[in-house]
Amino acid sequence: MNLAILLGVFAGGLVVGVPVAVTLGLASLAYILAAGLPLAVIPQKMYAGMDVFVLLSIPGFILAGNLMNHGGITERIVRLANAMVGWLRGGLGLSNVAASMLFGGISGTAVADAASIGSVMIPGMRKAGYPADFSAALTAAASTVGPIIPPSVPMIIVGSMSGISVGQMFIAGAIPGVLLGLAMMVTTYVVAVRRAFPRQPWEGFGELARGFLGAFWALFMTALIVGSLLWGIMTPTETAIVASAYAFVVGAFVYRELPLRQVPAILINSAIASAGILALVGFANVFGWILVSQRIPQTIADGVLSLTDNKYVVLLLINVFLLIVGMFMETIAALIVLFVPLLTLAQGVGVDPLHFAIVVVLNLMIGLTTPPVGVCLFLCANIARLPLTPVIKAIAPFLVCNILILFVVTYVPPIATWLPGLLFK
Numbered sequence: 001m002n003l004a005i006l007l008g009v010f011a012g013g014l015v016v017g018v019p020v021a022v023t024l025g026l027a028s029l030a031y032i033l034a035a036g037l038p039l040a041v042i043p044q045k046m047y048a049g050m051d052v053f054v055l056l057s058i059p060g061f062i063l064a065g066n067l068m069n070h071g072g073i074t075e076r077i078v079r080l081a082n083a084m085v086g087w088l089r090g091g092l093g094l095s096n097v098a099a100s101m102l103f104g105g106i107s108g109t110a111v112a113d114a115a116s117i118g119s120v121m122i123p124g125m126r127k128a129g130y131p132a133d134f135s136a137a138l139t140a141a142a143s144t145v146g147p148i149i150p151p152s153v154p155m156i157i158v159g160s161m162s163g164i165s166v167g168q169m170f171i172a173g174a175i176p177g178v179l180l181g182l183a184m185m186v187t188t189y190v191v192a193v194r195r196a197f198p199r200q201p202w203e204g205f206g207e208l209a210r211g212f213l214g215a216f217w218a219l220f221m222t223a224l225i226v227g228s229l230l231w232g233i234m235t236p237t238e239t240a241i242v243a244s245a246y247a248f249v250v251g252a253f254v255y256r257e258l259p260l261r262q263v264p265a266i267l268i269n270s271a272i273a274s275a276g277i278l279a280l281v282g283f284a285n286v287f288g289w290i291l292v293s294q295r296i297p298q299t300i301a302d303g304v305l306s307l308t309d310n311k312y313v314v315l316l317l318i319n320v321f322l323l324i325v326g327m328f329m330e331t332i333a334a335l336i337v338l339f340v341p342l343l344t345l346a347q348g349v350g351v352d353p354l355h356f357a358i359v360v361v362l363n364l365m366i367g368l369t370t371p372p373v374g375v376c377l378f379l380c381a382n383i384a385r386l387p388l389t390p391v392i393k394a395i396a397p398f399l400v401c402n403i404l405i406l407f408v409v410t411y412v413p414p415i416a417t418w419l420p421g422l423l424f425k
Contacts, residue, residue: 009030065247114139152173152361217255221243304317
C-alpha cells in the first residue's frame with residue numbers, strides 16, 4: 001500500500017507537470033508519512049546523496065561553459081566548423097553538427113549546446129535558405145553529442161551513484177560521441193543532396209587556419225580536461241575548477257569578449273543551475289533509498305531474469321525501456337532513479353559496468369529530442385519560432401540514425417571500453 005502511494009504520487013506529479021525534483025520530494029514525503037517513518041529521514045538522505053566529492057565538479061563545468069559561451073567561444077567554434085565542412089552540400093548543416101562536437105568538449109550538457117549553437121546556427125541556416133524545421137531539428141539532434149564527448153554532467157551523476165570512475169567514463173564516451181556525430185553528418189549530407197540544400201564556396205586553407213587559430217584557446221580546454229585526467233594530474237572536480245579559471249582568463253583577457261560587469265550575473269545563473277541539479281540529486285536519493293528498502297531493484301532484476309538470462313535480450317529490453325522513459329522523464333532524474341536498479345540487472349547477465357554506463361547515458365540523451373518531454377526539441381523549436389509538430393517530423397531521420405548508433409554501441413562493447421582500457425592501465 002505504501003509503495004502504491006509512492007508511485008501514485010510520483011506518476012501523478014509527472015502527469016500534471018510538477019517539476020521532477022518536487023515530484024520526487026512529494027512522493028517520498030507521502031511514503032514516509034504513510035509508513036510512519038520519522039521526517040528526519042528526508043534531510044539525512046538528501047544530504048547523503050549530495051555529499052559526494054565528485055558532484056562538486058558539476059558547478060565547475062557549468063560555470064566554465066557559461067563563461068566561455070559569454071566570452072565569444074560559440075562564434076569561433078562555428079567559424080572553424082564552417083571552414084572545415086561548410087563548402088560541402090548542406091555545409092551549414094554539417095557545420096552545425098561539427099560545432100556541437102567541438103562545443104561538447106566544453107559545456108558537458110546538451111541543453112547548453114542547443115541554446116548556444118542554436119542561437120547562432122538556426123537563424124544563420126534559415127538566412128542561407130535552409131528550411132526552418134530542418135534547422136531546428138538538426139540542432140536539437142546534434143546537441144545530444146555534448147554529454148557523450150567529455151566532459152559530461154550525466155556521467156558525473158552516474159559516477160557519484162555507482163562508484164564507476166568518472167575519468168574512465170569521460171574517455172569511454174569519446175569514440176561513441178564521435179561516431180554519433182559522424183553518423184548525423186552522413187544523415188545531414190544525404191538529406192541535403194536529396195533536397196538540394198545550398199552549399200557555401202570553399203574559402204581556402206587561409207580561412208581554415210584563421211578559424212583554427214581563433215578557436216585554439218577554446219579547443220585547448222578540452223585537451224586540458226582530458227589530458228589532466230589521463231595523466232592523473234587532477235581529479236574531475238579539480239579539473240572543473242581549473243577549467244572555470246581558464247575560461248575566465250580566456251574570455252576576459254585573451255578573446256576580450258567577456259565584460260567583467262557580466263561575471264556576477266554569470267556566477268549567479270551558474271549557481272542557480274547547479275543548485276537545481278543538486279536539489280534533484282538530493283530528492284532523488286531519498287526516492288531511491290525507498291525503492292532499495294522495498295527491494296524494487298532486486299525485484300525488477302529477478303523478474304527479468306526469470307524471463308531470460310540472455311545478455312543481448314536483456315540489453316535490448318533495457319534499451320527499449322529507457323527510450324520510452326526518455327520520452328517522459330528528465331535525464332538526470334531518470335539516471336538517479338533508474339541507473340542503479342538497471343546496473344544490478346545488467347551485471348547479473350555479465351555486462352561490463354563502464355560499457356553499461358555509456359549505453360544508458362547515450363540512450364537518455366536521445367530522450368532529449370523525443371516528444372512529449374524533449375527539452376532540446378522544445379528549445380530549438382522556440383529559437384526557430386515554430387510549433388513543435390513540423391520539428392518532430394523533421395527530426396525523424398536523425399532519431400533513426402542516433403538509435404542505430406545506440407544499438408551499435410550496445411552490442412559492440414569495445415567501442416566504449418577499448419580506449420579507457422588502453423589508457424587506464
